[in-house]
């Protein structure tokens with residue numbers, strides 16, 4: 001269906017063959033720069049910053065950190081008493097290296113100050129007396145990963161995992177933690193119950209892992225939901241208070257995880273200049289899941305207050321952006337989420353581990369000793385290993401059921417394999433976790449009962465955590481690691497296993513639902529943990545795998561794990577956050593001010609030869625709402641001149657000192673219908689056709705244009721039009737436009753339209769026009785294919801020449817108002833006149849039209865451009881003549897003839913100074929125009945005022 005009229009509209013993104021790749025651009029994933037050195041593009045800045053980091057790593061690894069590594073005193077016990085007499089040492093050498101080791105002698109550090117804010121501190125505190133505390137390393141991927149971060153002057157703000165109601169206890173703990181650069185947030189028991197056990201671990205955690213909202217006690221949950229959410233917000237505010245107390249200007253504040261989704265908002269309310277990043281360690285589920293959460297919008301909005309939002313995988317980032325577009329109705333862009341011109345960058349930053357730490361640990365005598373012991377203990381048996389917090393998401397029951405099935409089906413293996421399952425107790429106050437513990441114990445008992453002997457059991461299940469060195473030894477002796485998470489943000493255990501397997505080259509069986517499957521999928525045996533039969537078969541496959549295959553698989557993964565480290569992860573996130581701020585400043589500086597109406601009117605009055613260049617769609621038409629509706633109705637498909645403009649436009653056209661051009665993407669008939677009765681210049685199809693309403697249509701076409709792509713594009717457009725209700729396409733003479741602005745009744749229609757547009761672009765670029773000389777221009781609700789090089793800016797060059805000639809102008813144009821709602825590609829019209837304007841620097845004498853006898857100089861005052869344009873004209877003409885027969889409905893138009901020009905010999909045709917040139921974008925948030933106006937209603941107001949000042953001929 002080809003519908004007449006209408007110009008492509010709204011924010012346009014030019015896509016050439018190369019640029020098209022932007023549509024599938026993965027948000028973020030780039031590397032950043034120092035904020036003080038803004039470069040031309042973000043990617044340039046990020047790449048340079050990455051290079052700098054590499055150089056720094058090679059040449060300036062902090063000596064202090066190296067010394068800590070060598071210090072034998074630092075390797076030792078798991079726990080250390082921290083009291084007034086003994087508060088110095090902590091056994092996790094890497095912890096010291098990372099968080100303490102960056103301090104310089106005078107207490108100052110040259111490193112970027114970083115405030116890490118997470119629910120859990122890297123240490124949990126156990127009270128040993130009124131004012132003495134024991135600190136234990138906390139278990140979990142978040143802690144493991146952040147301990148590996150060494151490049152920053154970091155402080156960690158969080159909850160120490162304990163209730164400290166008294167002042168003496170709080171003071172002593174604060175002091176003990178300060179030694180480790182940790183700052184406590186004191187949460188009382190009730191808050192912990194409602195916020196941590198309740199809202200975080202009973203609601204958000206299961207929901208984000210696709211386990212849904214609690215079902216059995218739905219009513220009770222619904223009742224307690226509000227109080228839990230209130231406690232959640234209160235706890236987040238308490239974290240914000242502590243951050244605020246310790247914040248210094250220039251600090252980067254990095255908020256972590258689902259516990260603190262409210263924090264970015266609280267922080268920005270304190271200080272809008274704070275650099276705030278937020279990273280989610282869990283999956284972010286499909287928007288269909290997030291949609292079920294009662295507080296869905298509030299949480300999204302709070303996160304969006306951050307400058308940068310990060311996820312482990314592209315999928316999670318995509319889900320988040322789509323939740324923001326579907327639930328909040330915001331604009332999702334390749335960069336992130338945009339709300340009223342404010343961009344929150346959204347990107348994927350896959351976490352890693354400090355692989356060197358694991359590799360080094362294997363050399364330690366104590367670890368070697370453990371390895372020896374383990375080998376002896378399990379001699380003659382293959383060792384399989386599972387290491388998980390005892391959490392529903394880890395799929396522990398599924399794992400051991402698959403192991404049971406494997407033993408059932410493979411009796412020969414029963415006394416030749418052992419599964420060691422480390423199940424670290426976690427969130428033990430939450431009922432679901434308590435139920436899981438009993439369930440797992442029951443299955444373990446059954447399996448050992450069935451397949452155990454008097455001297456050996458096939459399954460060793462430990463309800464406890466191991467220290468770092470014991471864990472390394474275990475990883476090293478393992479033949480097959482089994483990770484069967486039902487969902488897992490990343491899963492660092494799989495990384496750690498790979499890091500410790502340099503000599504054994506064991507097999508990793510990995511759930512396809514763990515984020516790690518996207519990075520270690522090449523070397524792992526991927527399984528669906530819900531498919532017990534498949535997992536059991538994979539166990540057999542892994543145990544029987546030949547050395548060659550094991551070696552190859554291991555190499556893939558080892559390479560990944562050793563090159564994608566936690567240091568690199570953190571450095572990338574922080575530098576991208578810094579760069580996001582630079583980018584935001586650049587963006588803000590590009591937001592033009594509102595058009596100063598009074599000045600525009602005053603200058604109009606003072607001038608004697610004015611030129612008004614007006615767009616049509618959304619400039620001279622009535623405004624609609626964001627979904628293209630007017631007054632609640634889907635608006636009429638025809639573009640109509642705003643009724644209030646009829647009078648003023650007439651008056652303006654009648655003024656002999658004013659020339660008006662309507663420059664539109666619409667085709668000629670639309671402009672004829674709307675403006676045929678005015679004495680006005682009409683430039684249709686982005687200036688490809690031109691006429692004064694008293695004369696005929698004429699045209700020029702760029703030389704390179706051929707229209708042989710039309711049929712193929714039409715075919716694609718028809719296909720999508722049939723499948724997108726209320727979408728339509730226009731077959732203009734020089735372009736094709738597919739539009740879905742009327743296909744949108746609801747926010748999800750918008751989303752559907754966008755998906756269709758994305759699909760359509762794929763079809764266009766991989767199929768019919770992949771080799772054609774066309775530009776694909778994407779509007780916010782349209783896709784347009786035009787001959788390459790066609791823009792309004794390019795057209796104005798030709799149009800002006802024709803007008804100057806036609807009018808026989810005797811005085812230079814001393815007022816230009818160029819106003820429209822143009823696609824980004826067509827914004828070159830605003831910059832067209834800029835070279836005519838005096839710059840800040842002393843300008844060269846303005847050029848004159850050089851040769852009166854020659855063809856006109858479209859840019860009038862620029863000799864170089866004049867001769868270039870001259871050549872272009874000559875080419876265009878011959879093309880037009882050649883091609884006239886290619887256009888179906890070209891009857892009645894004539895080509896512009898160019899050798900009649902140059903009426904204004906020896907003088908400049910434009911007399912523009914800064915204050916008599918007004919370029920203005922309508923209903924845009926950013927533009928290369930000098931000014932902005934909110935809607936076409938404002939244009940009406942302005943034109944009415946100008947009309948008041950006009951005199952009839």
Ligand SMILES: O=P(O)(O)OC[C@H]1O[C@H](O[C@H]2O[C@H](CO)[C@@H](O)[C@H](O)[C@H]2O)[C@H](O)[C@@H](O)[C@@H]1O
Pocket residue numbers: 120139140141142143145257281282351426427488489490491492
């Ligand atoms: O602090 P807890 O409630 O005891 O829980 C421990 C941590 O569990 C989660 O870890 C996640 O982060 C890992 C690193 O990014 C990732 O590999 C894993 O897939 C996630 O489950 C949680 O997100 C952390 O906040 C907890 O501290």
Ligand SMILES: O=c1ccn([C@@H]2O[C@H](COP(=O)(O)OP(=O)(O)O)[C@@H](O)[C@H]2O)c(=O)[nH]1
Pocket residue numbers: 139140141142144145387388389422424464465466467468471490491492493494496
């Ligand atoms: O006994 C144990 C078991 C696990 N871990 C650590 O806990 C983290 C678990 O992280 P993962 O990303 O696999 O899952 P999470 O528990 O964070 O969901 C890993 O770094 C393990 O080394 C540990 O220190 N001791």
